[in-house]
Amino acid sequence: MEWVHKHLPALIIMVPLCMGLVTAIIGRRGAGWYMAMGTTAATIAMAIQLLVNVLNTPGQSITYMHGNWPAPFGIAYVIDPLNAAILVIVALIAAIVTMYARKSVASEISVGKLHFFYGLWLFCITGLLGITITGDAFNLYVLLEISSLSTYTLVALGKDRNRRALTAAINYLVLGTIGACFYLAGIAYLYMATGSLNIADIAARMQDIYATWGTDSPQYQKTVIAGFALMAVGLSLKLALFPLHGWLPNAYTYAPSAVSALLASTATKVGAYAFIRVIFTLMGVDFAYHLLRTDVALLISSAAAILFGSFIAFRQTNVKKLLAYSSIGQVGYITMGFALGSVTGLTASVIHLFNHALTKGGMFLALGVVAYRVGNTKLQSLAGLGRKLPFTMGAFTAGGLGLIGVPLTAGFVSKWYLVSACLEAGRYELAGIVLVGSLIALLYTWKVVEVIYFGKRADDAAPMREAPLTMLVPTLLLIGGSLYFGIDSSLSAHIAETAARFVLGGTP
Amino acid sequence: MKQGNLSDNVLMRIVARWNMPFILIFALYTQTHGELGPGGGFQAGVMIAAAFILYGLVFGADEMRRIVPRWVSDGIAALGVLIYAGAGMYCMLMGYEFLDYAALYPSNPGGAEPWGMTTVEYGVGLTVSAVMLTVYNEITEGTGPGSAEPRDSNNDTEVVGKV
Numbered sequence: 001m002e003w004v005h006k007h008l009p010a011l012i013i014m015v016p017l018c019m020g021l022v023t024a025i026i027g028r029r030g031a032g033w034y035m036a037m038g039t040t041a042a043t044i045a046m047a048i049q050l051l052v053n054v055l056n057t058p059g060q061s062i063t064y065m066h067g068n069w070p071a072p073f074g075i076a077y078v079i080d081p082l083n084a085a086i087l088v089i090v091a092l093i094a095a096i097v098t099m100y101a102r103k104s105v106a107s108e109i110s111v112g113k114l115h116f117f118y119g120l121w122l123f124c125i126t127g128l129l130g131i132t133i134t135g136d137a138f139n140l141y142v143l144l145e146i147s148s149l150s151t152y153t154l155v156a157l158g159k160d161r162n163r164r165a166l167t168a169a170i171n172y173l174v175l176g177t178i179g180a181c182f183y184l185a186g187i188a189y190l191y192m193a194t195g196s197l198n199i200a201d202i203a204a205r206m207q208d209i210y211a212t213w214g215t216d217s218p219q220y221q222k223t224v225i226a227g228f229a230l231m232a233v234g235l236s237l238k239l240a241l242f243p244l245h246g247w248l249p250n251a252y253t254y255a256p257s258a259v260s261a262l263l264a265s266t267a268t269k270v271g272a273y274a275f276i277r278v279i280f281t282l283m284g285v286d287f288a289y290h291l292l293r294t295d296v297a298l299l300i301s302s303a304a305a306i307l308f309g310s311f312i313a314f315r316q317t318n319v320k321k322l323l324a325y326s327s328i329g330q331v332g333y334i335t336m337g338f339a340l341g342s343v344t345g346l347t348a349s350v351i352h353l354f355n356h357a358l359t360k361g362g363m364f365l366a367l368g369v370v371a372y373r374v375g376n377t378k379l380q381s382l383a384g385l386g387r388k389l390p391f392t393m394g395a396f397t398a399g400g401l402g403l404i405g406v407p408l409t410a411g412f413v414s415k416w417y418l419v420s421a422c423l424e425a426g427r428y429e430l431a432g433i434v435l436v437g438s439l440i441a442l443l444y445t446w447k448v449v450e451v452i453y454f455g456k457r458a459d460d461a462a463p464m465r466e467a468p469l470t471m472l473v474p475t476l477l478l479i480g481g482s483l484y485f486g487i488d489s490s491l492s493a494h495i496a497e498t499a500a501r502f503v504l505g506g507t508p
Numbered sequence: 509m510k511q512g513n514l515s516d517n518v519l520m521r522i523v524a525r526w527n528m529p530f531i532l533i534f535a536l537y538t539q540t541h542g543e544l545g546p547g548g549g550f551q552a553g554v555m556i557a558a559a560f561i562l563y564g565l566v567f568g569a570d571e572m573r574r575i576v577p578r579w580v581s582d583g584i585a586a587l588g589v590l591i592y593a594g595a596g597m598y599c600m601l602m603g604y605e606f607l608d609y610a611a612l613y614p615s616n617p618g619g620a621e622p623w624g625m626t627t628v629e630y631g632v633g634l635t636v637s638a639v640m641l642t643v644y645n646e647i648t649e650g651t652g653p654g655s656a657e658p659r660d661s662n663n664d665t666e667v668v669g670k671v
Contacts, residue, residue, distance in 0.1 A: 003603070007600050007605075007606065010596075010600065010605075011600075014593055014597060014606065017589075017593060018590060018593050018594075018597070021587075021589050021593075024582070024586050025582070025587075064605070066596075066605060066606050066607050067608045067609070068604065068605040068610070
């Protein structure tokens with residue numbers, strides 16, 4: 001056990017990576033799913049153990065050095081409360097969605113490609129976990145590419161159901177690659193200024209550079225600003241922050257149902273985490289928010305994302321696309337939280353990362369059941385399904401309430417923290433935007449709920465049974481989780497606040 | 509000129525067939541001498557793949573796929589990465605950090621580094637060569653002389669129209 005504890009940071013990446021490779025070779029037919037399920041179950045156990053270890057470590061930080069090379073020279077994995085929490089979110093969602101994937105994927109992807117699907121599925125999870133755990137800015141780029149490249153392919157595999165998955169995947173590939181290149185160029189500029197790639201080391205050297213800026217001979221001023229700007233734009237593309245969200249709606253809509261659920265609840269979240277890391281740990285709040293006023297740009301984008309995303313969601317007639325646009329709005333809430341730069345704001349971000357992952361993941365899973373039973377996710381296809389699929393549609397409705405932020409759902413907790421953070425900062429107009437966003441969420445949720453319960457099912461429609469258990473249980477687990485953390489948020493709020501305090505260090 | 513016709517040309521046939529051993533030997537040299545001179549797994553892998561692709565260009569891609577079937581190249585691609593990861597895992601099992609090559613030769617950690625790096629480079633070589641072949645396979649799939657939809661004449665536009 002001692003051995004496992006010591007090597008947990010490396011194992012949590014290596015186990016899914018190796019298993020992904022093995023699955024791609026021998027995971028033919030049904031075997032692939034069993035291997036993916038076993039791997040993700042092991043991963044969630046490791047992630048929870050890491051979180052416990054980190055919270056019990058004095059100083060709340062664990063460093064793992066690859067090849068025993070000391071930090072600035074080798075690649076170090078650094079785990080602190082913030083990324084330990086994100087690791088648990090990613091691993092948890094991955095395990096639950098994998099459980100669901102078996103029947104859903106079997107009905108949407110040809111059997112000859114299943115071993116590739118589950119191999120890529122594990123690579124994608126490896127990449128997402130890796131982005132979260134790494135303490136090296138360049139290693140982050142490599143893992144970003146691992147997760148992105150497998151994601152493009154996973155989206156494209158939706159082509160058996162709808163050929164438009166191919167154009168969606170190409171679109172995502174082009175924009176995603178531009179985003180990754182921007183991030184890489186930003187790292188190159190920072191490397192030019194500091195000569196280091198380790199996040200903690202860059203942050204330390206940056207302090208010396210900042211110190212020269214007030215004097216007559218400022219060093220690397222333009223280099224650092226250009227580097228940060230490139231990284232900020234690249235990561236905004238990855239997390240689909242408004243004006244850079246173009247790839248998201250089609251990629252989520254045409255991907256296989258299980259892939260949509262995995263992406264919606266983890267990929268953008270990990271992007272947001274990387275952005276938080278760059279702003280707060282790598283560059284420092286003083287540089288990013290006080291000197292460059294990035295927070296103003298972020299707040300404007302977030303507010304626009306909330307209003308625009310929610311409004312466009314309201315106009316959709318394909319429910320999957322509606323949820324995709326709603327995700328753009330929800331990303332706005334996450335970025336608004338950390339753009340405020342306070343402990344409460346960052347807490348709101350982290351807690352909304354978790355709550356939204358549960359809620360939106362659960363809703364995509366419920367919609368996957370509709371795709372499994374009906375064959376498509378058009379709004380009119382949901383008519384009258386409230387009687388036919390009572391549990392699934394009940395879960396969808398509960399998730400919708402979470403998006404609105406009704407009390408006793410997780411969405412309420414995150415919005416409570418977000419509005420408190422806005423009021424604390426004296427930004428009443430932002431609090432207003434959050435509330436208007438919730439109001440629009442009420443409209444688009446009602447639009448679907450009305451069809452589900454009041455719509456009339458065609459008389460000649462084929463008889464239909466409730467979802468199979470392996471699909472129903474994961475859906476209810478995620479939505480049940482979102483209700484549980486809405487009623488008793490002490491655990492999630494405690495971890496989020498610990499993480500926020502750790503990242504912001506001494507600043508109040 | 510159609511693609512398959514290259515193999516009718518004696519010169520092409522001989523050059524392709526008798527260049528392969530030299531390319532492969534040079535690839536092996538690059539692989540094994542990687543730590544002492546320019547080269548390493550990546551370059552060697554590309555060269556190995558180049559030998560087979562040259563064969564495919566002259567004798568047709570289907571002929572190359574007969575020699576190296578898809579499942580072989582797919583398997584080798586994954587196997588190479590597994591060798592790399594396995595080297596790291598082995599170090600971990602021996603009680604060292606991930607990829608700490610000192611585990612391979614504990615009495616002389618400095619001497620162990622080349623061993624570890626060479627092992628890893630073999631993994632890189634295998635994966636790179638297999639992935640290059642996969643890329644070639646993907647490009648040439650369905651364009652050979654025997655395939656159902658030949659790529660010459662005006663058929664291209666029709667195929668696009670159908671999709």
